[in-house]
Amino acid sequence: MIELAGVTKRYGEKVVVDDLTFTVRPGCVTGFLGPNGAGKSTTMRMMLGLDRATAGHVLIDGEPYARLDEPLRRIGALLDAKAMHGGRSAYDNLRCLALSNRIPVQRVDEVLQEVGLGEVARKRPKGFSLGMGQRLGIAAALLGDPEIVMLDEPVNGLDPEGIHWIRTLMKRLAAEGRTVFVSSHLMSEMALTADHLVVIGRGRLLADTGMQEFIDANSRSFVRMRTPEPEKLRDALAAAGITATENPSGAFEVTEAPAERLGELALEHRVPLHELSPQHASLEEAFIALTGEAAEYRTGAFSSADAAPSAVANAPQTTETES
Numbered sequence: 001m002i003e004l005a006g007v008t009k010r011y012g013e014k015v016v017v018d019d020l021t022f023t024v025r026p027g028c029v030t031g032f033l034g035p036n037g038a039g040k041s042t043t044m045r046m047m048l049g050l051d052r053a054t055a056g057h058v059l060i061d062g063e064p065y066a067r068l069d070e071p072l073r074r075i076g077a078l079l080d081a082k083a084m085h086g087g088r089s090a091y092d093n094l095r096c097l098a099l100s101n102r103i104p105v106q107r108v109d110e111v112l113q114e115v116g117l118g119e120v121a122r123k124r125p126k127g128f129s130l131g132m133g134q135r136l137g138i139a140a141a142l143l144g145d146p147e148i149v150m151l152d153e154p155v156n157g158l159d160p161e162g163i164h165w166i167r168t169l170m171k172r173l174a175a176e177g178r179t180v181f182v183s184s185h186l187m188s189e190m191a192l193t194a195d196h197l198v199v200i201g202r203g204r205l206l207a208d209t210g211m212q213e214f215i216d217a218n219s220r221s222f223v224r225m226r227t228p229e230p231e232k233l234r235d236a237l238a239a240a241g242i243t244a245t246e247n248p249s250g251a252f253e254v255t256e257a258p259a260e261r262l263g264e265l266a267l268e269h270r271v272p273l274h275e276l277s278p279q280h281a282s283l284e285e286a287f288i289a290l291t292g293e294a295a296e297y298r299t300g301a302f303s304s305a306d307a308a309p310s311a312v313a314n315a316p317q318t319t320e321t322e323s
């Protein structure tokens with residue numbers, strides 16, 4: 001378990017992590033999301049004692065990282081896959097890590113096999129592809145067989161097979177009762193992997209909630225209807241007291257009634273339908289709706305007005321400007 005209480009990090013005048021309090025629990029995959037520059041890596045570095053918090057504290061299974069006995073056996077992390085010594089073989093990199101952390105050296109072969117680098121164990125990481133480097137970083141994180149695994153953007157550079165592999169690995173680690181904390185910008189991947197989400201924007205906590213609850217709370221579900229006789233559908237809906245919005249392509253969007261009720265209503269009024277489809281928002285839509293205002297760097301293509309109305313209404317206030 002990882003517990004953060006009031007964790008704040010300032011660089012000069014700039015507050016990059018602002019009073020974060022949340023707990024990462026065992027037995028599930030917790031996704032850590034936030035726009036570029038939100039403070040995710042800084043938070044992870046503070047969890048590992050690599051950066052000192054300006055205020056507040058982080059506890060790893062009840063203790064600060066610095067006080068952990070044999071820390072690699074408690075928490076394994078991938079923060080920067082390029083941190084390996086490029087001139088030393090993959091095997092030697094991990095062997096040094098094992099020896100300095102009193103981890104049996106045979107574990108090196110086990111983890112290299114596990115991440116699919118068994119055949120290149122004697123090769124130097126400087127010749128590795130981005131994906132191979134990520135796998136080696138993950139091998140290092142798993143070396144001590146830790147109860148807590150923390151991965152910063154682990155799918156960076158991985159091909160589809162590699163992405164599938166890391167997803168399966170994280171789910172297995174969580175199913176074994178371990179604590180898995182992972183950051184990623186790939187929303188579709190996160191939606192498939194994480195059970196729980198912690199979302200930050202400009203260093204502040206925006207959400208700490210289950211995956212489905214997050215999507216439900218930050219997006220709008222509706223039923224889309226298309227008909228060649230819009231006048232008739234308008235009348236039928238109005239007669240039933242149901243409000244619909246019509247989008248520029250001519251489709252009707254209804255939030256007030258389920259698809260079953262709308263289908264029956266159309267039948268009753270003899271309105272031909274070309275489409276009757278419930279629409280559920282994706283994690284990506286919910287994420288953009290929640291973090292749009294908090295994004296430090298974004299293109300002009302998105303404004304909060306593009307977000308679903310209910311999504312904007314549900315988002316916490318994040319309108320203060322950065323110092």
Ligand SMILES: Nc1ncnc2c1ncn2[C@@H]1O[C@H](COP(=O)(O)OP(=O)(O)OP(=O)(O)O)[C@@H](O)[C@H]1O
Binds near residue numbers: 034039
């Ligand atoms: N050593 C430092 N000195 C000053 N500012 C820093 C330092 N490290 C990070 N920052 C700033 O802190 C903010 C948060 O950075 P951080 O890398 O933690 O964000 P992130 O959420 O991981 O971003 P990304 O998704 O782009 O990796 C950024 O504005 C960054 O410029």
